[in-house]
Amino acid sequence: MAKLLILSIVPKLIFGFIVILVIIRLLGKRNLSQLTPGDIIYFMVFGGILEESLYDNKVKFWHVLLGLIIWGLIIYLFELIISKSRIARKWFRGDTDILISNGEISQKCLKHNKLEIDQILSIAREKNIFDLSDIKNMYIESDGGFTIEPYTYQYPLIENAYTIYPLIENETINKQNLKKINKDETWLYKQLAREEVYKKKDVFYADWSEYRGMYILKLFYK
Structure with a gap:
């Protein structure tokens, strides 16, 4: 049998x-x-x-x-x-989605793909990018993979080349990091206003480093 x-x-x-x-x-x-x-x-x-x-x-x-x-x-x-x-x-x-375009991040794309700042930072590190300000465009491909188009620099930046202090993440101000760089919220809002950002909810992520100053990743809602 x-x-x-x-x-x-x-x-x-x-x-x-x-x-x-x-x-x-x-x-x-x-x-x-x-x-x-x-x-x-x-x-x-x-x-x-x-x-x-x-x-x-x-x-x-x-x-x-x-x-x-x-x-x-x-x-x-x-x-x-x-x-x-x-x-x-x-x-x-599916189709290719543009997640980041010239310093702005798509709120629609974030919501659709359920992405958070920690995941984006991790993806960037996997591509040997340790500073989000290096990213010109980031694409989500139809197969779920990520493609990053960096800005062209004369000297490539490497991990720990300088200290980066996250100041805004998930619409929350990191007051501890503001103290570390001897700044306050008034200074932070002035920096945002220089980039024509007047509401904290319009910022997905922002950080500061002594090397290159303020970096703001703005949300766009298209």
Whole structure:
């Protein structure tokens, strides 16, 4: 009985493995970082079809074959539609979002992607950027990755090249850091006014360093 069960499982597993490899090749994927949410759904359904068929003797090999072929055709047609239609591609794959543009950060993009300042700082450090004022533009790609376009400097800045004091984070003033640099809130609001910012809620992040002075990352609501 066990031998018969093994003989029925092995062909299904081998065939399922081959079909998934073929689909990955047809989708043009080279590594896992290129997989989209749609791709994950494809393979979850593949896994479900195989799982339901492995230990059920009533499900014949040709049933599995038919199910995987039909699902493969659905994927192929879906991908074909997406490749031909920009509207469909935007709806199902997403589009590139501009998170930071010339010193301003998109409130809409922040809210949609549920991002906070700590995450943005971490992403910048992963790209070897340790000062947000170095960032000219930051993009969120359709696959969820981040692309940073820095300003061009003659001498690249490195971590700990100078001390940066965060002064505003999440609409909260860091009074402790203001004391460290011997400044007060009146001075801070004057700095904001110089950049035509008059409300604290319009500032996503602000910091100060002796090396380059004040940096303000303003929110825009488009």
